[in-house]
Amino acid sequence: MRIVRLDMTKLEIKQEEVPEQYRFLGGRALTSRIVADEVDPTCNPIGPYNKLVFAPGLLSGTGAPSSGRLSVGSKSPLTGGIKEANAGGISAQRLANAGVKALIIEGAPAPGKWYVLRIDQDGESLTEENELAGKGTYEVVQALRAKHGEKTAIISIGPAGEMKLTNAGVSTCDVEGNSSRYAGRGGLGAVMGAKGIKAIVIDSPSYINAPVADLERFRAAAKKFTSILTGHPVSGEGLPAFGTNVLMNVISEAGALPTRNFSRGRFEYANAVGGETLAEVAVQRGGLATHACHPGCVMRCSNSYPMPDGTVCSPIEYESAWSLGPHCEIKDLDIIAKLNYICNDVGLDTIEAGGTLGVAMEAGIIPWGDGEKAVELLEEVGKGSPMGRIIGNGSVFTGQAFGVSKVAAVKGQHMPAYDPRGAKGIGVTYATSTMGADHTAGYSITANVLKVGGFVDPLKKEGQVELSRNLQIATALVDSTGLCLFVAFALLDNPDGLPTVVEMINAQYGLALDVAGALDIGKDTLRAERDFNAKAGFTKAHDRLPEFFKYETLPPHGEVFDVPDEELDTVFNF
């Protein structure tokens, strides 16, 4: 395995040996470590001193089930802190099978030039391809696959990334070439744009032949892990049947579905935009209710939703359906699909984009629930109009531009699909995560609502800090393995789960880690990220929710977020 270093100032590519201290790191542990080691925390995120780091997880590119997650790390233009954005799709498997442990992009080229990096098992090459400038990601993938092969993985940015907007995401593609699998959060597309990289093409002879020290032992562990995943009711039945959007109804019933910019916890039309309806309509129109974002995923939570004009949005995830739906009081799945597709094509994170549309509605720029107007407003981003650039810079920026005080963001990043007053554990994660408001960083909804891994009453303040702490540590480990975070449902309920993950790592790398040793990878990663953020200027004051959550009650339960500040400050005591 090699580390590829691309210097965009000198337009020079180097292959480096993997240093000893990085050999047993992967995914988030590796990207966050490299960012912490190499990037000045006070640098300008879109300046030449920031770096953009890509790494497959420890298990990516092998026969381990659902292990094809890609980690992208950098200093975030949106939060000003460290960022690790994680994506599905096929690029992590391709990178690992091309022999790449990590790709580091640094420096900055002369403005106005756009490059494509190609990586395969024989090496790398960089070409200037200015004709791709301004193109949406779907077209970029099509053009590059026509040239480099229909099975290549394409990582790209849309016009939003080229304009260096702080809500620009990094797009990756699935087997079919949908540029919809995003390392979306935190504006990393703007960093890629600042490096002058329009796209990265990755080819490899296989998806599953990354080096493994003890193949027989590995196969046995991978087989066992597959049956652990397929044997759990959530990963074995629920996710494949209805996808992640099955949450819409349960979160609404629980009174924790942020509706009309976090003003109530239930949406009367939740069912019209939820997973059950989505699956039915998708199948009726010849789409798919279940789909794998990369070969070897056994949970297949994704879907493919044909829109009325025949264009397919694949997938529509719960978080996107929420931000572009109930958050804006939009109750039409076809509009949600269209908005989601625009985000994919223009190159935006869906959670932040929907969050921002809700802020625009709060400001009175467009009416609540008006899908057509929402489409028009979002289309402005790709055009680069002044209004489009405001929207493309995310919720906090838009709130400032239009004098809106009620913006549900932490560290500059908009909240996902759970109101912290209706599920207080997730509020602890939003407040304290190194990433800004991020549900995946410590998904307390498991114990608060889904009763996976125990039960902690969502409306009480007791137990939430401990819940979030334990989940944040475990998540930092899972994000480093390349396993999809959705394995967590089985890991939390099945005592054999985590030991089997550790067994796969041991067999692949010839290690003798135990579970505690593996969890240390998670703890070390969080420490490195916290340390980076402290040096970037973050204090306790940044580990807080916006103040309205403390005094505005949320119907139907009438709760406020009341986990004390002093308790929030103990989340990282481990």
Add this chain to the structure above:
Amino acid sequence: MRLEVRAFAGLHRYIAGAVPGESFSLEVRDGSNGYELLHSLNVPVKEVFTFMVNGRRQDLAQSLAEGDRIGIFPSIGGG
């Protein structure tokens, strides 16, 4: 007493005439509990993982009250 009931994520299939996720009104004996409700709906208890009453998880053995909003779910997840 009357209850407002919704069945989600496939559980509607046990209930004659139920539409997935849409509410229907049901008359049950005063003081009925969750078990009795599921029995009258023909929904197997082992398929119900989350039984929500007015937005909170509730034990099936606990009595229900007039006007309660009930949500019935199998084991689900996402994120």
